[in-house]
Amino acid sequence: xxxxxxxxxxxxxxxxxxxxxxxxxxxxxxxxxxxxxxxxxxxxxxxxxxxxxxxxxxxxxxxxxxxxxxxxxxxxxxxxxxxxxxxxxxxxxxxxxxxxxxxxxxxxxxxxxxxxxxxxxxxxxxxxxxxxxxxxxxxxxxxxxxxxxxxxxxxxxxxxxxxxxxxxxxxxxxxxxxxxxxxxxxxxxxxxxxxxxxxxxxxxxxxxxxxxxxxxxxxxxxxxxxxxxxxxxxxxxxxxxxxxxxxxxxxxxxxxxxxxxxxxxxxxxxxxxxxxxxxxxxxxxxxxxxxxxxxxxxxxxxxxxxxxxxxxxx
Numbered sequence: 001x002x003x004x005x006x007x008x009x010x011x012x013x014x015x016x017x018x019x020x021x022x023x024x025x026x027x028x029x030x031x032x033x034x035x036x037x038x039x040x041x042x043x044x045x046x047x048x049x050x051x052x053x054x055x056x057x058x059x060x061x062x063x064x065x066x067x068x069x070x071x072x073x074x075x076x077x078x079x080x081x082x083x084x085x086x087x088x089x090x091x092x093x094x095x096x097x098x099x100x101x102x103x104x105x106x107x108x109x110x111x112x113x114x115x116x117x118x119x120x121x122x123x124x125x126x127x128x129x130x131x132x133x134x135x136x137x138x139x140x141x142x143x144x145x146x147x148x149x150x151x152x153x154x155x156x157x158x159x160x161x162x163x164x165x166x167x168x169x170x171x172x173x174x175x176x177x178x179x180x181x182x183x184x185x186x187x188x189x190x191x192x193x194x195x196x197x198x199x200x201x202x203x204x205x206x207x208x209x210x211x212x213x214x215x216x217x218x219x220x221x222x223x224x225x226x227x228x229x230x231x232x233x234x235x236x237x238x239x240x241x242x243x244x245x246x247x248x249x250x251x252x253x254x255x256x257x258x259x260x261x262x263x264x265x266x267x268x269x270x271x272x273x274x275x276x277x278x279x280x281x282x283x284x285x286x287x288x289x290x291x292x293x294x295x296x297x298x299x300x301x302x303x304x305x306x307x308x309x310x311x312x313x314x
């Protein structure tokens with residue numbers, strides 16, 4: 001699938017299905033000019049009707065799309081209109097900086113243009129045959145899917161950004177990284193992605209394998225449950241931040257070349273240099289807890305309650 005826009009390696013928005021766009025002076029009206037050479041995998045041209053249909057599906061409350069919220073601004077939906085066959089307009093209730101990014105197919109956003117001519121015949125979107133036989137505009141088109149075994153794709157020779165570099169992609173399922181690495185070593189597969197530091201090290205030690213490292217702009221995000229009485233104490237949150245040696249933990253678990261991001265926003269140009277940095281300082285963590293009344297040997301307590309919480313990692 002493709003979105004209206006995509007991002008280059010410096011996270012700047014660049015054309016994808018939309019060859020250009022204009023934003024009104026007040027920041028509330030976005031006008032997208034669509035490419036006129038895009039076809040779906042079945043050969044049907046993509047037009048403004050498909051964009052409007054996709055946006056309306058996303059906003060349809062009865063479908064309960066997990067992406068609906070990206071087109072809700074200040075409690076009101078974005079209004080999409082067709083201007084002509086290759087022009088669409090989105091009107092926001094108020095200016096919203098991230099809107100352009102939300103028209104891309106980036107991870108966790110996923111506004112990808114769907115074929116109206118296929119989906120409008122579906123009586124029930126949840127059971128539609130399209131779900132097992134997808135049709136998009138992307139560089140590869142669906143061939144076969146065997147649950148728990150393999151996914152087969154082949155090149156979309158009419159792809160608007162040029163012929164893909166390989167004719168076919170077969171993605172095999174493995175229970176874990178170790179199994180995938182073993183398949184790579186045996187020649188059963190050509191490429192795999194490794195995240196666990198031990199597996200990366202093992203791959204780098206194999207003279208028959210070539211390892212390419214790339215930077216990821218997001219590895220881990222911590223979300224605090226503010227309903228927890230313990231976490232409502234600001235001193236506890238600050239103490240936890242000072243007690244974690246993020247630099248060395250990350251280098252050991254991820255990569256020696258990895259760097260810590262001190263902003264809640266992973267996109268560099270949008271990050272504020274004024275975000276407070278809580279560096280590794282165990283003594284500071286202890287003093288914060290002491291000052292806030294969390295005292296005692298072993299497990300600290302306050303007002304007779306232990307300093308304890310549940311950590312979930314996924």
